[in-house]
Amino acid sequence: MFDIVPSEAIREGRATDAYFDRTVDALEGADRNPRVVAEVTADQFPDGDFELLAGVKDAAHLLAGLPIDADALPEGTLFDGGPVMRVEGRYLDFARYETALLGFLSHASGIATAALEARRAAPDSRLLSFGARHVHPSMAAVVERSALVAGFDGFSHVVAGELLGREASGTMPHALVICFGPGEQERAWEAFDEAAPPGTPRIALCDTYTDETDEALRAARAIDLDGVRLDTTSSRRGDFRHIAREVRWRLDQAGFEDVEIFLSGGLDPDALADLRDVASGFGVGGYVSNADPVDFALDISEVEGEPWGKRGKLPGKKEVYRTPDGGHLVRRADEPAPEDGEALLAPLVRDGEVVREFDLDDAAARAKREAALVNFGEET
Template sequence: MESPRTIQNLKEVADFRVTPGERLFSASNQEIMAGWTTDIYFIKTREILRAMGLDGTEVTAEIFAGREGVLAGVPEVKTLLAGTGVEVWSLPEGEWFGEKEVVMRIHGPYDRFGIYETAILGILASSSGWATAARKCREAAGNKRVVCFGARHVHPAVAPVMERAAIVGGADGASCILGAKLAGQEPVGTLPHAVMLIVGDTVEVALAYQRTMPQGTPVIVLVDTFKDEAEEALRVARVLGKDLAAIRLDTPGERGGVTPALVKEVRARLDQAGYNHVEILVSGGLTPERIQLLSQAGADSFGVGSYISGAAPIDMTMDLKEVTGKPVAKRGRIPGITPSPRLQRIL
């Protein structure tokens, strides 16, 4: 793979023009690869090193994490650096790392990869934050299903990145079409309240769902739009019988949200009426703590949105640790390559 042309100097930056009213504000693949999302001081560094004839200096850089978490974003970094001629070692994606642990090492001429430092750190920081939040939900749910419903909480440009990272972290699936596809899965989801409100009756929507969806699609019906959740669940179950796979509870905060008591009641009423096969999917403001409580109450699966999408990035730092084979470090850091036996060569 040939390395793309990147920004060469400050004049190119000065001459660069964008028209905000004619585009989305997110960067395209080409813009990221060309370096337009980098911090300007890396372009200044490129100019200075080239002027001094030092741009080809062989260096080794290490990236370490500010806190523990689950590593995600490695394939994007690999794609970004492919064709630059540098060597890259990394922890495997999905691995848990500790605070200050080296998660990636890059070796090669500084000018080949220095311009990408901003993008590399951003990719790893955000993706690892989302993956770590998903792992916490996965652990709270045990062997029960967790699906990421977080795309609506972030900019659409990063929604697929976030939902793919959630799957890396342990989510069983994602609702964002592109995010799921990038993770090698098919997107999963039920129906919004909008269709219920337009049709005007939950049972009618349930029957239409059964008739319209492709064969083999699990019939999962939202039951909190018009009536008491337990009552609506029974109405739908009586009509669909064995064809009803699950009901979804997404009771809004204005009504107290989905509580353990509500889950227990719905579960009991379904069981008493002979619908033991109908599972309960819960969504809306879920956290690992709430997942544990609702699981104990009888919930079978969980749609998690803002807890994953709103996870803080995990700070990543890139330090030069060798220059022309000699150990170096800024004050406060230890010069030389850090022993990191878990790293694996990826480029």
């Protein structure tokens, strides 16, 4: 019914590019199936342009059951060159899985990197992922999980929450207010208050029909309010910072000092950095969900123990290390490890068995530590 590649097709290696089918046929016909080392990289040498690794859980489960070994950086690791994953085995045992493997890592890492930029721009604010509406529905859980890896506090998508074991967050859309009509905003806020489960923050959308300050005060008087959300259309927004400050002034003046302000609508890291002192939190949508995927490639770097590779790529099996000052080092596997370096590639799959746990909180904590270590997003 929908244009969605089924999970079983991915798991069976059928979600692949046609030339891998041709390659398998050619190698089988030539009776050639060498043991290889293949590495997933975006950049060969470190360049200081760090990105955040995500999608490792899906990649691991894609490779599960295949007679291969795989190592990978932990999810939530920042990298700027060298391999993020290494696969070792007979080439025909994983050849058809390259397309899906790169897709799992590329898209999730791009989203996570953009989310980390937002997180670093507003480090003390509550951030919610609102971008599921900008992507194909089959991608929603990938968007929300990647945002959590980057340190977001929550997300909006219901089924993604069911898959991730987290409860989706949300208040009300403009549609709810519009269904009651102009001048009837109080009825909309009261209906929301009556219908929302206990424990759901009472955050009213306050920019539908009249001035934001007017609707914020009316909402605060209508229900026991936790906060107001301003999602003013960009064509009517003007100075969003001034609007938020004015709303804060008017709420405080009327005795509603405890009512918080949340902002949403086309926000990027620059906007978050500018607004973080006038709002308690933000809904961030397209900047995160619409992020460009990381341009990963999977390249054979070793064949039957010999360092082989295509022109422009570095042949030979490699290791990557993090140094105490935040350096990201790439070395040949047969070179000595740096004395102060922490090896980043760690077992992921052994003979087809996934040997790693995937804890979202651990990944988010790692991303936060590493972002501080490498000064990620300092230009913001």
